[in-house]
Amino acid sequence: MSKYNLDYLDELEAEAIHILREVAGQFEKPALLFSGGKDSITLVRLAEKAFRPGKFPFPLVHIDTGHNFEETITYRDQLVERLGEKLIVGYVQESIDNGKVIEQKGKNASRNALQTVTLLDTIAKHGFDACIGGARRDEEKARAKERIFSVRDEFGSWDPKRQRPELWNIYNGRIHKGENVRVFPISNWTELDVWNYIRRENMDLPSIYFAHNRDCITRNGQLMAASPFLNMDEDDVVTHRKVRFRTVGDMSCTAAVESEADLIDDIIDEISASKISERGARLDDKVSEAAMEDRKKGGYF
């Protein structure tokens, strides 16, 4: 290998660190959106590489739907403790209680859509001008078109037709008051890249990413964890399965896959051979062909 030729993970890492440092340099009040999922955990690792031994120039912000996997919250709190960084939590329950949103009813009810309101309120409350997120362009076709610095208007909306050209490695973060920018440092990473990076960096993850035994029910052809957050009725048959989760979201919209993979090497083998893409296990994308595009326009991550 010639000396100017970086390995692909090194190159992706260097690009992401460059983006994080641009956020630090260009914005007054940035925040890192932290879900407890592997992508935002990767962002935290990259932030350590970008800013240590200094403090992060932003807090971690978690939008808590209240329908969490317990393992994720335990992991989050331990991580924040280890990092010694600030955590801000926005609660969807609070948005429900003060009447800003109304809880969905029925069998497929989920708080996933409600969290957009809580997110926008949290951004407004703290005056964040940039929110760093772990979205990747390989996840979904609307995301494939989003910029790394993606400007949102006062209403949090993304307008795909008014995106700024993003040239070379120059990121234009200038905004008007009231607007904010969503920043996606790992835009160019694929699911497999993230896993390979987690392995290389020897990073800890919430245990639900690894195969474990769990009570499940089948909904719309997908395996869902049985939980008090799922509106279950007599048609739902609970079965005991060995499963793991490929993404970490709200318990009511994140489906499990049957798996024996309890080590990271097994997961990487499994993903390499997988025929179902990661977001295929997210019921929230299946509503229509433009589901993600519509949610992003509304202010979703």
Next chain:
Amino acid sequence: MNILKFFTAGSVDDGKSTLIGRLLYDTNSILADQLEALQQSNRKNDDGTIDLAILTDGLRAEREQGITIDVAYKYFQTAKRKFIIADTPGHIQYTRNMVTGASTANLAIILVDARNGVVEQTIRHSYLVSLLGVSHVVICVNKMDMEGYSEEVFNTITEKYKKMAAKLNLQDITFIPVSALKGDNIVHPSAHMPWYKGDSLLDFLETVEVNSSQTSTFARMPVQWVIRPQTDALHDYRGYAGRVLSGAFKVNDRVTVLPSGSSSVIEKIEVFDQAPEEVTAGMSVTLHLKDNIDISRGDVLVNSSHLPQRSQLIEADLCWMDNKPMDDSITYFLQHNSKVTKCKIREILHKVNINTLEKEDTHEFKLNDIGRVVIKTADELAFDLYTENKANGSAILIDGRTNLTVGALMFRAIVE
């Protein structure tokens, strides 16, 4: 394993999205649920097979109109390489999107329709590739199936293209006859064209040299952020954080800080918890200097034995990217790596008719116009010429009224 970034130029009618769809499909990069969504979609080819173009047309307006509005990024990987594709629209009204896609690409694929040969659009796309200094060009002569897989048709187009390209400064051109629709020479060699002895497109993409021949070896690092923990244990810690644009920095190298011109020696290099002796282009690093000098974001650290150009007056190629025409009476912001300064367009030297490559006199610059200008900046810039160092030879213009990115600049000469 390394990364190849490439972009595709050509319009929908040339089968560009089909070609990308074919690359993804034939490398098993389309996953089952995406495939299922594809099969359920109403858009089918005339013969009932899946329309692979749907894979890249992401936005609703695009699906409705059957065109590509914006740059879509796609990813796939083989045993040899990771690939990042910028799928850019080909129509002339989307020139700015193509410039965007080309700005980060190592390689360009230009599609030529075998039935039409080299047309105005081919010339335009080739000009943009040459303007942006993309290292490698692959001319895919597509729809060979509709011309009976004829060697003569392919050779005629190849010759015509070479004649046209002689006027452009293109680095390395490769010609491949393909049918994206049928899959000939995309991933698998074609059984229909035994006369073609070269690589399939994927074989070529997997083996082409990634490193840009234009990358300068002179060390440059714009400072993005100063790391100062200011704790008791790290009271005097002062690290200059940035990404090495070009060349290499070594411990004990003498470096100059621009624009101030002060100089010092590298005491220590950090890459997170490592302390390497040397760091090279592309790496995000933290540098420590022996002397305590005033350095902040927007400054650039360079190797003292190879200083960049320094000027407030620069001749540059400009691609205009905003609906509102360029206004030489107002002040724009210019962003050059981590440096932002005010900027005016002092003079328009000419505009290029990108369909004929003729230079034209003009007094205006509208959306998608490209030409040569002289800019004047408020602060002196420390830059290199774009042909020698893309990363330190490029900048964007921002309209302070809208905050939009309105122009792409490639520095071509210093104005004395």
